[in-house]
Amino acid sequence: MLKITNLHASILDEKQKIKPILHGINLHVKPGEVHAIMGPNGSGKSTLANILAGHADYHISQGEIVLENKDILSLSPEERAAEGLFLAFQYPVEIPGVNNMYFLKAAVNSLRKSRNLPLLDAMDFLTLIKQKIKEVGMDEKFLNRAVNEGFSGGEKKRNEILQMLMLEPKLAVLDETDSGLDIDALQRVAEGVNSLRAPHRSVVVVTHYQRLLNYIVPDVVHVMVKGKIIKSGGKALAQELEEKGYGWLLEQVGA
Amino acid sequence: MTNSYLKEIVNKQYQYGFVTAIESDTFAPGLSEEVIRQLSALKNEPAFMLDWRLNAYRYWLTLTPPRWAHLQYADIDYQSIIYYSAPKSKKEGPKSLEEVDPKLLETYKKLGIPLHEHSRLAGVAVDAVFDSVSVATTFKAKLAEAGVIFCSFSEALQNHPELIEKYLGTVVPYRDNFFAALNSAVFSDGSFVYIPPGVRCPMELSTYFRINAAKTGQFERTLIIADKDSHVSYLEGCTAPMRDENQLHAAVVELVALENAEIKYSTVQNWYPGDEEGRGGIYNFVTKRGACRGKHAKISWTQIETGSAITWKYPSVILQGDYSVGEFYSVALTNHRQQADTGTKMIHIGKNTKSTIISKGISAGFGQNTYRGLVRILPTAHYARNYTQCDSLLLSKTCGAHTFPSIEVKNPTAQIEHEASASKIGEDQLFYCRQRGLKMEDAVNLIVNGFCKRVFNELPMEFAVEAQKLLEVSLEGSVG
Numbered sequence: 001m002l003k004i005t006n007l008h009a010s011i012l013d014e015k016q017k018i019k020p021i022l023h024g025i026n027l028h029v030k031p032g033e034v035h036a037i038m039g040p041n042g043s044g045k046s047t048l049a050n051i052l053a054g055h056a057d058y059h060i061s062q063g064e065i066v067l068e069n070k071d072i073l074s075l076s077p078e079e080r081a082a083e084g085l086f087l088a089f090q091y092p093v094e095i096p097g098v099n100n101m102y103f104l105k106a107a108v109n110s111l112r113k114s115r116n117l118p119l120l121d122a123m124d125f126l127t128l129i130k131q132k133i134k135e136v137g138m139d140e141k142f143l144n145r146a147v148n149e150g151f152s153g154g155e156k157k158r159n160e161i162l163q164m165l166m167l168e169p170k171l172a173v174l175d176e177t178d179s180g181l182d183i184d185a186l187q188r189v190a191e192g193v194n195s196l197r198a199p200h201r202s203v204v205v206v207t208h209y210q211r212l213l214n215y216i217v218p219d220v221v222h223v224m225v226k227g228k229i230i231k232s233g234g235k236a237l238a239q240e241l242e243e244k245g246y247g248w249l250l251e252q253v254g255a
Numbered sequence: 256m257t258n259s260y261l262k263e264i265v266n267k268q269y270q271y272g273f274v275t276a277i278e279s280d281t282f283a284p285g286l287s288e289e290v291i292r293q294l295s296a297l298k299n300e301p302a303f304m305l306d307w308r309l310n311a312y313r314y315w316l317t318l319t320p321p322r323w324a325h326l327q328y329a330d331i332d333y334q335s336i337i338y339y340s341a342p343k344s345k346k347e348g349p350k351s352l353e354e355v356d357p358k359l360l361e362t363y364k365k366l367g368i369p370l371h372e373h374s375r376l377a378g379v380a381v382d383a384v385f386d387s388v389s390v391a392t393t394f395k396a397k398l399a400e401a402g403v404i405f406c407s408f409s410e411a412l413q414n415h416p417e418l419i420e421k422y423l424g425t426v427v428p429y430r431d432n433f434f435a436a437l438n439s440a441v442f443s444d445g446s447f448v449y450i451p452p453g454v455r456c457p458m459e460l461s462t463y464f465r466i467n468a469a470k471t472g473q474f475e476r477t478l479i480i481a482d483k484d485s486h487v488s489y490l491e492g493c494t495a496p497m498r499d500e501n502q503l504h505a506a507v508v509e510l511v512a513l514e515n516a517e518i519k520y521s522t523v524q525n526w527y528p529g530d531e532e533g534r535g536g537i538y539n540f541v542t543k544r545g546a547c548r549g550k551h552a553k554i555s556w557t558q559i560e561t562g563s564a565i566t567w568k569y570p571s572v573i574l575q576g577d578y579s580v581g582e583f584y585s586v587a588l589t590n591h592r593q594q595a596d597t598g599t600k601m602i603h604i605g606k607n608t609k610s611t612i613i614s615k616g617i618s619a620g621f622g623q624n625t626y627r628g629l630v631r632i633l634p635t636a637h638y639a640r641n642y643t644q645c646d647s648l649l650l651s652k653t654c655g656a657h658t659f660p661s662i663e664v665k666n667p668t669a670q671i672e673h674e675a676s677a678s679k680i681g682e683d684q685l686f687y688c689r690q691r692g693l694k695m696e697d698a699v700n701l702i703v704n705g706f707c708k709r710v711f712n713e714l715p716m717e718f719a720v721e722a723q724k725l726l727e728v729s730l731e732g733s734v735g
Contacts, residue, residue, distance in 0.1 A: 053690050056682075077689035086690075093687040097705030106701065107691035114692070146705065163691065 001202040002029040002052075002171055007063035009051055021047045023227040024063070029171070029220075032199040036213055036238060037206045039224035040246045045206045046090055048224070049175040052204075053087040054080050067171060082114035084170030088160040088177050095147040100159070101129065103147045104166055111167060132165045135195060137188040153180035161192040172196065173204045178212035190215030210242035223249060271525065275361075275467050278343040279386070284470060285334045288312060291440055294339055298409050298443075301416050311429035311439030318433045324596040325625040325657055326565055328501075328538065336503060338441045340386040340468040380405055382446045382462045386471055389444045394458065401457050403487075404449040408476055411447035418449055422480055426509040426546045426573070434505045434540040434567075438474045442507065445475035450485035450516070459715055464493040464504075466526070466537070472503040479509070481516035483549065488519040488715055493526050493562070499535045501564060506541045514549025514576065519557070521714055522570075523722055526562035528729075531620075533592025536564025543570035547579030547605075555582040556599065557713040559722045561729040564593060569627065571600035574608035574636070581610040584710040586722075588729050589622025589654070598628040598659075603636035603669070612643040615707050617726075618654035625657040632669040640670045647677040648706050650699075700727045 009022040021044050029035050037045050051058050052065065054077035065073050072080050095103065109119045120128070133140060136158045148156050157177055164172055174193065178186055193203060193216050205216055213221075213235065221237040222229045223246070231237070231249060241249075282290060291312055295305040320331070380394035382405065389407030398405050404415060412419055429439035446462040466473045481487050493504075504526060512518050520543075529536025539562075545554035556570040572581030583599035601610035616624040630641045647656035656677050664671060680702060688698035704711070704723055711719050 053686075055686060076695075077686060078692055078694055081690055081692035089687065089690075093681065093683050095684055095688070095702060095705055097708035098701055103688075103691075103701070106697065107688075107693060110694065110697065111692040167691065 001031045001033070001068060002027065002204070003066040004028075005064050005066075007048075007051070007065065008061045009047065009058050010061060011047075011058050018059075021058070021227050022051070025224075025227070025229060027222065027229065029202045029204060031202055032197070033219045034197065034203045034205065034216060036216075036218040036221045037204060037224055037229075038208070038210070038221060038238065038241060041208070043224045044227040045208075045224050046175050047227075049087060049090075049173050049204075049206050052080075052173055053077055053085065078110070078114075081167075082111055086164050086167055086169030086172045088157075088164055088172065088174045090175040090177075090179065092148050092151075092156040092160050094149045094151075096149050098147050099143075100145055100147050101143040104129065104163060107163070108166055129162075129166060133162055135165060136162045136192050137185075138162060154182065154185040157181055157189060158185065161189050165192055165196065168196070170200065171202050171204070173206070175206045176208065177205070178207055178209065186212060187215060210238045213238045225250060271527070277467070279340050279468055280343055281340040281468060281471070282338055284337050286312075286336070286338055286441065290338055294441065294443065297339070298412070300412055301420075303416075303420055304412060307424065307429070308440050311436050312441075314430055315433070315436035315440055318436060320433050324567055324627070325623065325659075326567065326594050326596050328565055328594075331501075331503060331538065333437075335470065337468065337471040338474070339443055340471045341443075342385060380458050380460050382407060382460075384444055384446070384462060384464045384473075384475055386466060386468050386473065389446070397457070402451040402454055403456050404447065405460050406447055408442070408445040408447050408478070411478075415447070415449070418480065419447070419478065422478060422509070422511055424509075426511060426544050427507050427542050431542060435507050435542040438476060438505050438507045438542070441472075442474045442476040445477045445506070446479075447477070448479040448487060448489065450481045450487045452483040452485060454482075454485045456485070456487040459488050459490060461490040461492070464491065464506075466493075466502055466504065470500065470502070472505065474504075475506045477506070477508040478511075479518055479520070480511045481513065481518045481552075483513045484515045485513075486517045488521070490521040490523070490715060490718060492523045497527050497530075497535065501529075501536060501538050503538045503540070504563075506543075508541070508543040508570075510543075510545030510554055512545065512547050512549070512552035512554050512579075515551045516549065517553040517555075518545060519555045519715075520545070520570070521718065522556075522558040522560070523718060523725065524558065524560045524562050524566070525725060525729075527564075528562045528591065528593050529564040531591045533564065533621075536593070537562065539563035539566045539568065541566075541568040543568060544573065544600075545571070545581070546573040547576050547581065547608075549576040549579070550605075551578045551580075552576045553580040553582075555580075555584070555713070557582075557584040557710065558586070558597075559710070559714070559725065560585070560587040560595060560597060561725055563595075566593075566595040566597055568597050569599055571602070572610065573602045573604065574610065574639075575604045576608075577605040578607045578609075579605055580608070582713075583610075583612045583614070584713045585614045586617070586707045586710045586726070587615070587624055587626075588617040588726060589619070589624045590729055591620040591622065593620075594623045594625075596625040596627055598626045600629040601631070601641060603630075603632045603639040603641070605635070606637045607639070608636055609640045610642075612641070612645070613709055614643075614645045615710055616645075616647045616656055617650065617703060617706070618647070618656050619650035621651075621653050623655045623657070625659065627659045627661075629661045630663070630671060632664045632666050632671070634665045636666050636669065638668045638670075639666065641672065643671075643673045645673070645675045646706070648703065649677065649679045650703075703727075 004027040526537035
């Protein structure tokens with residue numbers, strides 16, 4: 001599904017100096033798998049998520065990203081979305097004055113159009129979204145509010161999951177979706193993600209804590225430190241990190 | 256990458272730039288008492304009208320053009336302007352819509368303004384003003400049944416001179432300002448509306464202004480009177496051909512709302528804005544003001560300003576009657592080299608008067624967008640309230656947004672709120688929308704429309720969609 005090979009990336013800092021962030025990332029996510037990327041703050045996890053989605057601030061100096069046999073590095077964010085990539089944002093953006101439901105309908109139909117699928121009419125869309133919004137445990141009143149405007153942290157994250165369920169991506173990337181969630185919301189979000197799990201879909205969960213992984217059980221766990229994946233393993237690795245922290249790993253690799 | 260892409264989508268062509276080939280009766284360029292006498296005679300005006308024009312003209316001669324606005328333009332040569340141009344076919348005056356020159360009907364059809372009464376906009380009565388004269392007014396008979404007078408200003412001068420003499424210049428006197436004085440001297444036509452007591456106007460009224468002839472100024476005058484307990488909603492639209500020289504449009508609009516009456520006045524201004532380099536375009540210097548003369552009267556201005564090289568206008572409300580209400584909702588967009596200096600004045604005189612100002616400025620390309628507002632609470636205005644919200648959205652690094660709010664409070668019971676914001680269109684918002692699969696162009700339009708939503712909501716439904724589309728067209732090609 002997703003194959004990242006030797007990815008090097010940098011960003012221009014405030015002084016317009018090149019600051020390298022990723023130093024040769026390799027990642028292979030097979031169809032149906034859930035991978036977790038863990039690591040201390042500032043390790044480059046969120047950068048990787050943003051680069052996958054095509055954020056223009058980052059410069060890719062080396063490497064490739066292949067989604068279902070297609071090199072997506074040269075594609076625009078909307079083209080990547082059309083290929084089936086979805087990013088649940090760490091900080092979902094507010095769009096004042098734009099109705100949440102209208103936004104979702106525009107997104108769904110824009111994707112359907114680029115995939116040559118018939119567009120959903122208002123009735124079909126409404127039926128679908130009413131079903132999905134129940135699954136994430138959101139009140140229907142959020143559909144008629146402006147996108148994320150005045151939403152609490154938890155509401156924003158649920159809204160991301162609602163969008164994900166509506167857009168039915170092949171590859172969902174969740175960037176710190178667990179941050180700011182109470183335990184109920186965390187479970188709802190996890191249920192949403194789990195309901196999407198299928199043999200033809202993959203999920204990459206970027207997280208700082210192991211907590212979310214109790215509910216979304218990963219097939220593979222990677223530890224990222226200073227722009228490199230320094231260790232990969234099964235779900236037990238996440239448990240180990242939760243108990244011991246990241247310190248022992250850093251010593252082990254001499255980082 | 257993002258910026259160049261943005262630039263690409265903010266530029267669409269002006270669609271209304273064509274010229275109608277039609278024979279016209281046109282004055283020679285230049286302004287003098289003789290020109291004004293000629294104009295007044297041509298229109299067979301009553302004596303009071305000519306006297307008023309001449310007084311205005313003599314006063315205008317003593318004035319110098321205002322330069323306090325945040326606008327840059329070369330001095331206007333008032334002697335090079337043609338002050339009257341009318342299609343020849345108008346000479347006899349069409350008795351009915353069937354007699355209107357087919358070329359004119361065709362012109363308005365191209366503009367999407369149907370001058371027949373079984374059209375898509377069947378619920379809207381239209382007065383069409385072409386250069387200096389009104390060429391047609393629809394639904395007159397139906398409106399007359401309700402007692403509503405809706406006709407060209409020239410016609411009103413013939414048929415209802417007493418109403419004009421009573422109200423003309425009482426809201427915007429000819430001494431008001433340079434452009435109002437000029438307009439008072441040379442205005443050639445416009446619309447007149449009178450809603451009798453207790454009548455709710457059965458349909459939307461609308462005037463469509465079109466400048467066609469070259470080197471011609473358009474000076475129209477609109478007067479709307481809503482008598483006690485009446486209600487009217489009125490919309491004006493405007494376009495002009497693409498020309499390399501600048502053309503002057505200096506209009507005056509006066510609204511009078513008596514006790515318990517309500518006037519809702521909406522403008523979709525789409526005069527030719529000039530080209531990308533700032534060549535040509537309309538100079539739009541307009542004085543618009545309404546007076547709430549009775550208790551519980553209400554005047555609401557909504558404007559969508561996307562055209563003109565220069566816009567200078569401040570639709571205002573004088574809140575005389577106790578409990579009267581004034582509103583101003585504005586979207587002003589400046590792209591390329593356009594400049595707009597616009598806003599409002601809310602003058603609170605009566606007790607418990609209330610005003611709301613919502614202004615949304617969008618700047619793109621090298622556009623300069625200025626909000627200028629005055630809220631004045633006089634000592635008599637006990638418990639007056641004002642709420643002002645003034646937001647700017649910047650779509651390029653080369654454009655500008657400026658705000659000059661002024662608040663004068665002379666009564667301690669007043670409540671004033673002012674909120675302002677300026678933001679650059681968010682790269683993060685665009686990225687978010689695009690990650691969800693929206694194309695760049697759709698993302699920009701979505702964000703801009705969301706920004707303007709509060710104002711669009713105030714437009715009559717028939718026009719809200721058109722306004723949204725107009726904004727998308729005007730934006731094409733200038734973010735960066």
